[in-house]
Amino acid sequence: MKLSARGFKIAVMAVVLGVGAGVMSAYVAAQPTEQVIKVSAKKFAFTPNTITLKKGVPVVLEFTTEGVLMGFNAPDLGARADIVPGQATRIRIVPGKIGRFTFFCDIFCGAGHEDMTGMITVVEPA
Amino acid sequence: MKQNRRDFLKLVGLGGVVFASGLGDIAGAADKAAAKTAAYDDFFFVQLSDTHWGFEGPPNPDAKGTLRKAVAAVNSLSEQPDFIVFTGDLTHTTDDPKERRRRMAEFRDIVGELKVKSIRFMPGEHDASLDKGEAFQEFFGKTHYTFDHKGVHFIALDNVSDPAARIGDDQLEWLATDLKQQPHDARIVVFTHRPLFDLYPQWDWATRDGAKAVDLLLPHPNVTVFYGHIHQEHHHMTGHIPHHAAKSLIFPLPVAGSQPKRAPLPWDPAQPYKGLGFRSVEAEVQKAEYVITERPVQKG
Numbered sequence: 001m002k003l004s005a006r007g008f009k010i011a012v013m014a015v016v017l018g019v020g021a022g023v024m025s026a027y028v029a030a031q032p033t034e035q036v037i038k039v040s041a042k043k044f045a046f047t048p049n050t051i052t053l054k055k056g057v058p059v060v061l062e063f064t065t066e067g068v069l070m071g072f073n074a075p076d077l078g079a080r081a082d083i084v085p086g087q088a089t090r091i092r093i094v095p096g097k098i099g100r101f102t103f104f105c106d107i108f109c110g111a112g113h114e115d116m117t118g119m120i121t122v123v124e125p126a
Numbered sequence: 127m128k129q130n131r132r133d134f135l136k137l138v139g140l141g142g143v144v145f146a147s148g149l150g151d152i153a154g155a156a157d158k159a160a161a162k163t164a165a166y167d168d169f170f171f172v173q174l175s176d177t178h179w180g181f182e183g184p185p186n187p188d189a190k191g192t193l194r195k196a197v198a199a200v201n202s203l204s205e206q207p208d209f210i211v212f213t214g215d216l217t218h219t220t221d222d223p224k225e226r227r228r229r230m231a232e233f234r235d236i237v238g239e240l241k242v243k244s245i246r247f248m249p250g251e252h253d254a255s256l257d258k259g260e261a262f263q264e265f266f267g268k269t270h271y272t273f274d275h276k277g278v279h280f281i282a283l284d285n286v287s288d289p290a291a292r293i294g295d296d297q298l299e300w301l302a303t304d305l306k307q308q309p310h311d312a313r314i315v316v317f318t319h320r321p322l323f324d325l326y327p328q329w330d331w332a333t334r335d336g337a338k339a340v341d342l343l344l345p346h347p348n349v350t351v352f353y354g355h356i357h358q359e360h361h362h363m364t365g366h367i368p369h370h371a372a373k374s375l376i377f378p379l380p381v382a383g384s385q386p387k388r389a390p391l392p393w394d395p396a397q398p399y400k401g402l403g404f405r406s407v408e409a410e411v412q413k414a415e416y417v418i419t420e421r422p423v424q425k426g
Contacts, residue, residue, distance in 0.1 A: 075327040082290075099157065102328045102386075108255035108289040111221050114330075117387065 016017045034058050034092070041072070041083050041105065044112030054125040063089040067079040071107035074120060079100065080106065095122040169276050170408040172200055172242075175354030176374035179236070180229040181218035185377035185390035188398070193236055195423050196375050196404055201241045207406060208275065210242050213372060214250030214286060214319030215353040216266075223257065230265040246273070250316040250355065251286040252320045252404040252412040259287035266339065270297055272304055277411040279308055283318040285333040291320060292334045302342050313414050316343065321371065323364050326382035331356055341366050348414035356382075357390075358401065359420055371419060373403040 040047045041063055053059055063072055063083045072091070073080040076099075083089050083105075105116035175192050186192060201208065217229040228252070228305065247266035254262045269284035281304065293301075304380045308314065316322075322336035333339070343349045349367045357374035358381070377390040378401030392399050399422065405424050408417040 069289075073327070073330075104328075104330060106291065106330060106334075108219075108251050108286075108291075110256065111219050113219075114388070 030108075034060055036060045036062050036090075038062045038064070039072075040043050041070045041116070043067070044105075044116050046072075046103075046105075046116060046118045049118035050121070052123060053093070054091045055095050055122055057100050057125060058092060058094045061093065063091070063093045068109050069107055070105050070109050070116075072103060073106035074101055074103035077120065078102040080102075082107070098122045098124060131292060135403035144154050159416060160294060168409050169410045170205075170406050172203075172207040172404060172406050173213060173352055173372050174200070174210065174375060174388070174404045175213040175372040176215040176250065176357055176376060177212070177233065178218040178374070178376035179217055179233040180220065180225075181376050182392075183381075185393055187393055189376060192375055192399065192402065192423060193233070194239075195399075197237060197239050199421065199423060200404065201239070206242050206288075209244035209246060210240060211246040211317055211352075212248060213317055213352060214248045214367070214375075215252045215354065216247065216250070216262075217253050218376075219256065221256065223261065226253075226257070226261050227264070230261060234265055246280075246282065246317070248282050248317055248319060249284065249286050251291070254284075254287045255289040258289075259284070262287075264268060270300070273411070276409070278313045278315055278409055280339045281314065281316045283316060283322075283339060285318055285320045285322070285336065290334060290381055291332070293336065298335070298342065301421070303345065305342055308346070310345075311347055313409075313411055314343070314346055314349045315409075315416075317349065318348065318353045320355045321353055321362075321369060322351060323362060323369060325356065325360070325362065325371075328386040331382060340367065350414075350416055352407070359405075372405055373401065373420065375402055375404065375423065 037051060037059060039061055042065060063081070065083045065085050067085055069085065070083040071080065072083055077093065079091055079093055081089050082092055099122055101120045101122070103118045103120055105113060109116070143363060174196060181189050216233050217226065220226050220229065229331045249259055249262040249269050254269060262269060269287050270282055272279065272281050274280065281301065283293060283301065284297060285291060285415070288294055320333045320336070321331055322333050323337050325331040344365050344367065347366065351367060351369040352372065353369065354372050357373050357377065357379035358371065359373055360371035362369045379388060381393055391401060403420055403422045405421060410417070
């Protein structure tokens, strides 16, 4: 589902990350109070490429890109989405387990594609 | 997936590492392999993979020579294979379409020195993902196809021309149609570039809809898959179907998850070409068995 907001289309996906791969996803709107972390995807890096989240605290990752289609995939967190040029792609996640989880671009986008990786670290809430 | 029977038997010696893979009398096949007699009177083919022509960098100081050495090694086999298959990443990716074609032309010229002229080419994501296989097809033909050889039905599946690593519904339908035309017990060998199963998705070692292809293949009792992409020998079962990954001819990659990043293993000057190689595959058609012999780039 695509929502029109702030002058561009926003795709919003909610992902609840639970222990034992208990993943639920659906397209829903982010709650107004939730933190939104903006992530830029461009050839050939995510910025930022290290993200720290708190277990059990919902957050929205908002991806944008220019030029070519890219992907966000964090297999251990059961989260992935296409990052479409000209759109903001939102993924709402609720980390259910602590640890360090790799993410990467999973749509081959050019000569440096294989370097497009990052790390999500989930910590206990303070 | 848990392996509850001994589907693979590893033998060491005779200048290589030999795996017997299949559904029949494995011990019998191993005895024959060890004896190295004329027991394998069916045929054999050679698999080369991930040559990445055009790559330059410290992981392989002989990047311009390794492929030629592999060609020479294949040509020096005492018996020549019935055919040779390249399971993708013939060239290293480039954003420049002209350079991509130049690399493919050079690759084609080099492998043109192979004595065996029956060569099957497949694309990897480095060859095909940036232009949906357009340049590859100009030089090497279709990206997915079938052929039959001495009682074995070979299927080349393309899981790289889609940059999202999907086989796609059209090709899956093509596969389903082809399989329906085969006898239930047909000897089927599948060539592909990426693993059809989730080997390690964290490093993109998977095919997004690979499980659909495996589901189509599972009703057939005699199926074996050979692939590349992961730059190392690897063996895995999905149900009764063995999947065999081949070494690269440019640089080896680490074991899945053994280090934080999927970075090439460093070149070892004391052991040049370590971790690189190609394989020969003896097909014993009646038993639907395939004996794999891993071979080095250079005899050492």
